[in-house]
Amino acid sequence: MDVILAAVIFAVSYLFIMTEKINRAVVALAGGTLLLLTGIYRVNDVFLHYVDWNTIALLFSMMVLISITEKTGLFSFIAIRFAQQVRGAPIPLMAGLCVLTAIGSALLDNVTTVLILVPIVLKITRQLQLPVFPYLLAVIFSSNLGGTATLIGDPPNIMIGQAVDHLTFLSFINHLAPIAGIMFITMLAILLPLFRKTLKSSASNKQKLMEMDASTYLVRSPMLYQSITVLIMTLTGFIFQTFLHIDLTVIALSGAVLLLLLSEGELSTEQVFSQVEWVTLFFFIGLFALVGGLEEVGIIDELARAIVLWTDGDYAATAILILWISGLFSGIVDNIPFVAAMIPVIEEFESYGMVYLDPIWWSLALGACMGGNATLIGASANVVVAGLAEGDGQKIPFLRFMLYGVPFVLLSLAIATIYLYIRYLIPYMG
Known part of the structure; x- marks a missing residue:
């Protein structure tokens, strides 16, 4: 019952x-x-x-950092300068944002990256009077693909890296970065032509953009330099987290608290907290609770264990099935709890005679990270982008996102299947 x-x-x-x-x-x-x-x-x-309080605390901390930094005009300055570099051309602008998002998501993590970049995207598109949906869609896809490439890029990869000692930071780059790069190029080849006709900016808007003096948006006060310094320190901590042996959440929380203390004279804590995306945070809490109900009654666990029965222990079939199940399931619920349920199951595969499990781990990572592109709640970064957009009055329609997300995920999984077969399964079976 x-x-x-x-x-x-x-x-x-x-x-x-x-x-x-x-x-x-x-x-x-x-x-x-x-x-x-x-x-x-x-x-x-x-x-x-x-409820994954690490994720909640990480999001809250980054929202505080971004909220304080936003008050200095830094993001407005970056947005205008970046748009001026491409002379306000909509398609180069989209391509550039995709590259920035993918690199940031690989080197930092995708949630942090979208927290930094989405306010910039919102400002640029408003200035050029461009539809914001195509840009936010591209940012979400890029963040999940970039996050796929490294151990720290996406929460599922972090969890897998913590569970399997021999899968290092370089292991993830070696095995997942190539397919992430292939999918990123594929994404650009699809999205740029797809939105080319709808992304038009008038010559007058472009001219106004080029005439703007970005430096006037900077509030040159101690808080500006404090914000930049603490933000750089925090991001540096993320990059060297594996060497520092300090949890990502602790690094983010330390940065947020430090900046709150330093900026208290110019900006009250009440003002900062009023800018936090509380709706997004509480949605995460509710989502974790919902999925927790499925875990409590054993639905997720039974789904994972059924994989072994469906494939009858066949190595290649198991790897491909995990790829597709994790990809499709991660589009329905957040990929974090599914990966948490799958890790002990894959560890048990050794008792079925599967000694070399690395390709199966890569299947799980690829499916969970790429599958997150299917819906707005498929990955943490998606939820954050949707929350930031809604807070700015630019709501992303759930079903409209799915119309693009689901086909792209199916294509991603198909290409990942070919990649797995060529790189791992054919050599192993041969």
Whole structure:
């Protein structure tokens, strides 16, 4: 009975999130509350086991950093200068944003990258009077593809890297960066021609842009230099996190608290907190609670274990099935809990005679990271982008995003299947 109840509550909640008739944070929290009222799990289970507070704290910390830095005009300055470099041309602008997003997501992490870049995208598109949806779509795709390439780029990769000792930072680059690069080029080849006709900016808007003095937007006060210094320190900490042995969340939280202390004289904490995207944070909490209900009744775990039965232990079939199951499932729920459920299952594959598990780990990483592009709640970065856009009055329609996201994910998984076969499965089976 609990299984049916949890599945129904999740399905109904997901339907309301898709239709966008009610605020998505309210829907997710309502679904989690129903799971509590029906006794699927207890309050302690939700707050101690299912809500990923590391993710919540990381998001909150970066929102604080970005909120304070935003007040200095730094992002406006960067936005105008960047747009002027491409002379306001919409297509080069999109290509440039995609490259910046992908590189940032690989070297930092995709959530941090979109928190920095999305406010810039919103400012540029408003200045040039361009439709913002194509740019936000491109940023989301680029963030997830860039995050696929490295150990620290996307939460699923971090989790896999922590679970498998011999998969190092360089291992992820060696094995996942090539396919991430192939998919990034494929994405540009699809999106740039697709939106070429709809992305038009008038000559007058471009002229106004070129005549703007970006430096006038900078508020040259101590807070500007404090913000830049702390932001650089935080991002440097992310890059060298594996050497520092300090958790990403701790680095972000330290940066946020330090900047709050330094800027208190110019900007009150109340003002900073009022700019935090609380709707996005509470949506995450509700989403974790919803998926936690599926975990509590064993739905996710049973799905994972069924893979072994479906493939009858066949090595190649198992690797490909994990790729597609994780890819498709990550589009429906956030990829973090699915990967958490899959890790112990893959570890058990050794008892079925599978000694060399690396290709299966890469299958899980590729499926989870690339599958996140399917829907607005498929990956953490997607939710953050949607929250920032909504806060700026530029809501991303859930179903419209799916019209682009689902076909792109299916194409990504098809190309990843070919990559896995050529690089791992054919040599192994040969």
